[in-house]
Amino acid sequence: MSTETRRPAEKKLTRKGQETRRRIVAAAAQLMYERGVTEATLEDVRAAAGVSGSQIYHYFADKQALLLAVIEHQTEAVLGMQESLFADLDSMAGLRRWRDALVEYQRRLQCRGGCPIGSLGSEVAETNPEARLAVASGFLRWETAIRDGLRAMHARGELDGDPDDLALATLAALQGGLLLTQIQREVRPLEVALDSMLDHIESRVKRP
Amino acid sequence: MSTETRRPAEKKLTRKGQETRRRIVAAAAQLMYERGVTEATLEDVRAAAGVSGSQIYHYFADKQALLLAVIEHQTEAVLGMQESLFADLDSMAGLRRWRDALVEYQRRLQCRGGCPIGSLGSEVAETNPEARLAVASGFLRWETAIRDGLRAMHARGELDGDPDDLALATLAALQGGLLLTQIQREVRPLEVALDSMLDHIESRVKRP
């Protein structure tokens, strides 16, 4: 169950090989996002990636190894998409812009799909310890990004209360809002959850 | 796809039949909670319920019909467990007691399992419209219970702000807190998420 066992072709990867591997992960990520991990068959992934036969097993030991790659891929995708907004999370204006972007993104998706990381996490949490830890690590990075902003505000003396707690609570509000939005197919839960949390933060901001 | 098609033996049910059906639903609920819907096989359910062979198909048309029964069963279980606490959600003390009970319950479970309704919802949301609506209806009842408490406070003139929005945000905080708690195997996310939300509500309470 070592890493080498799980990723047979990690050592040497041709440029073409890297590209093929990338296509497989991207296709798998999309399908697992749309249908869930267990409902996304490797045959579907194969077809969507435009590869054939044993390609997947050339790059991944088994479906589990592919899943772990997908979790990392989705973490990068989700955090990457917010990267430019993370820089401004040290002000209420920046927090509100971040909130608006998240809401607008869900609206564009017609409230479908939920959080790419959270959905994976919920599915694997009780049956797949390794995958659960990978998701936990993704959430930790997300939490850290929010925390950095609030800590900066706190360090400047603009924010009362524990910035670490507020960051974790904000991530929780976001996840809960996304889940309810996904299930109700309305953006309101996400809007209200984030607004309440940001209002709470603002109530602890000392106007200079 | 009518109701009769889906539940062959709805019309007449012997006392013994009701008991058997109940055992099947309870076993299925437990297994789907522990392993997820797709990973819980009907063979597992059969064995856990202590019935044999075609019993399940005698009471349910297919796995989908059983899943819908499980969603309703879990909704009753989750709301039933909180019923005594719901009555006091019209005061900060009652809200805090409710928060304590939820946290304590997760602690007893060692942070495993997450929310029985939320987990199901996340799994079925994109692939099973009928099940998604059943989960949405469960969440609505939950939201309503919280809303009733906050509305009462608001009606008495003790609470500023929209009680409906606060109720929805509270449910979102709870769901997000449960998800993060499940994935991190620590109660802190749930504690912090609920505390932040209740602090926010309290900041809008006018002390009499």
Add this chain to the structure above:
DNA sequence: CAAAAAATGGGTTGTCCAATCCAGAATCTG
């Protein structure tokens, strides 16, 4: 209590899917 209806047991079938194998093509490396 007798006929009808409901409940139970176990076996079967067909499908789907993860995983494996081997042969041949493309690409890298010395």
Add this chain to the structure above:
DNA sequence: CAGATTCTGGATTGGACAACCCATTTTTTG
């Protein structure tokens, strides 16, 4: 450019699982 390595294609296998069938037993009902 030649030998080695990596990449690709297609075919196959073995197991698991949802769904179905029929015969037997138990319970209900008139």
